[in-house]
Structure formats: structure tokens, C-alpha cells
Amino acid sequence: MICIKEASFLTSATKLSFCPPPDVMEVVFLGRSNVGKSTFINLLLEKNLAKSSSTPGKTQLINFFHTIWERKAPFMQTATFRLIDLPGFGYAKVSKATKKHWEHHLWEFLHQRISIKLFVHLIDARHTNLQADTTLQNLLHSIARPDQRILSVYTKFDKLNKNQQHIFYQKGRVVVSNNDKMINKKFGGKAKIQEMILNGVLGIDANRDDDTKTHIE
Ligand SMILES: Nc1nc2c(ncn2[C@@H]2O[C@H](COP(=O)(O)OP(=O)(O)OP(=O)(O)O)[C@@H](O)[C@H]2O)c(=O)[nH]1
Ligand SMILES: [Mg+2]
Numbered sequence: 001m002i003c004i005k006e007a008s009f010l011t012s013a014t015k016l017s018f019c020p021p022p023d024v025m026e027v028v029f030l031g032r033s034n035v036g037k038s039t040f041i042n043l044l045l046e047k048n049l050a051k052s053s054s055t056p057g058k059t060q061l062i063n064f065f066h067t068i069w070e071r072k073a074p075f076m077q078t079a080t081f082r083l084i085d086l087p088g089f090g091y092a093k094v095s096k097a098t099k100k101h102w103e104h105h106l107w108e109f110l111h112q113r114i115s116i117k118l119f120v121h122l123i124d125a126r127h128t129n130l131q132a133d134t135t136l137q138n139l140l141h142s143i144a145r146p147d148q149r150i151l152s153v154y155t156k157f158d159k160l161n162k163n164q165q166h167i168f169y170q171k172g173r174v175v176v177s178n179n180d181k182m183i184n185k186k187f188g189g190k191a192k193i194q195e196m197i198l199n200g201v202l203g204i205d206a207n208r209d210d211d212t213k214t215h216i217e
Pocket of ligand 1: 031032033034036038051054056059060086089155157158176178
């Protein structure tokens, strides 16, 4: 059982040089625009901190949130880390040059930021084979250091029919229905996702015998 002891907005940055010093562990949320990054952060933190919108391109800055998480069982453990909400990629209503500039900027950010312990890649459960997601996945695997973890989370699970949902369960994928303010009970609910995030930050690896450990890709 995890308790979010503190969760607050820290700062926004327009570029790498404006980010706070990388002196605290961080989790970064990545994915296409409108996939549900900001909504997912709010769900995890049980608070409306990250701005979400039905219009793609809502998040335009690198937003940092300060958090303190506490695990009560099987032993007491407290962890302080930041969550980073990024603008989505693939947002069409900006110029190609702006897009290119941002992608370069993002790549630089992900590669150089030594405080990142966990990359959370959000993928729309209805569109699992998009080139943009494959490219990001490959990129993350190519840059991840041994102390960094990658977790794929499939959003908008509520939009799938029962048969489609069954396939996700069979594959053991991490699924969420952000809009319900809950994560499917059959999957393990919000508590399980919070466990995965905390384990990922702390570098506790997957173990098939214990389904509260992070599924590392
Ligand atoms: N049905 C459903 N809607 C969702 C889910 N997650 C997010 N949404 C909705 O999708 C829209 C986009 O959510 P955001 O959290 O703003 O998405 P984002 O990835 O932060 O978008 P950008 O900031 O543009 O990159 C909002 O209208 C959310 O309510 C989900 O799991 N299911
Ligand atoms: Mg957002």
C-alpha cells in the first residue's frame, strides 16, 4: 500500500538549461500528444496538478512536480522524487521546424538528464503499432543506462471492447483507464500502478512470482 505524502508543482521550463538541477530522482512521462500523460500523473498523485485537455498540445513546457511517496508494507520506505510532464510528440498543429527543434531538444533532455530513473512511455491502447511509439521505444532502449528503467503503460483501455481488453490482460500489459479516475480492478487498480512506479524509480526489477514488481521491458 502506497501513500502519496506530498505532491506539488515545482516549476516549468522551456528548455534544458532552465530545468532545476538534476539532484533528485525523476520519473519522466512520454508519449504522443493527447495520449493521457497529464491525466495519468494526476491519477497517480490523486490531485489535479498537471493540466490536461481534450485538445492535443495542452502541455507545452517541461513541468516538474515534487513528490514524496511512502510504502507502508511489507516494510516502511519513503522516497522523494520528481515527476516530469512533457509536451506530447506528434502534435500536428505546429510547424515542421518547431517540431524538429522540439524533438532535438527532447532527445538531448532524455539523454543528458542523469537524474531520470524511470521512463514511463504511454501508448494509446487503440493504436499500439504507431511508428512514433516504435521510434521512441527504440530510442529509449538505446539511451537507457543500467540504473534506468522503462515502463510501457497503455491508456484509454476503457475504449476497448471486452475481447480486445482480454488480449491485453493475456499479454500482461500495464493498462489504465484514466478518465474513470481508476485503473481497472482486474489489472490490480491504482495501488498496483503506484507500486510499479515506485519500484521502477528505486530500481527494483521484475520478478514473475511477485506481481507488484515493475514489469521492465
Ligand atoms: N477515455 C479515456 N480518456 C482519457 C484517458 N486518459 C486521458 N483521457 C482524455 O484524453 C484527453 C487528453 O489527456 P491529457 O492528459 O491532456 O493528454 P496529454 O498526453 O497530457 O496531452 P498533451 O499535453 O497534449 O501532450 C483528455 O480529454 C483526457 O480526459 C483514458 O484512459 N481514457
Ligand atoms: Mg499534457
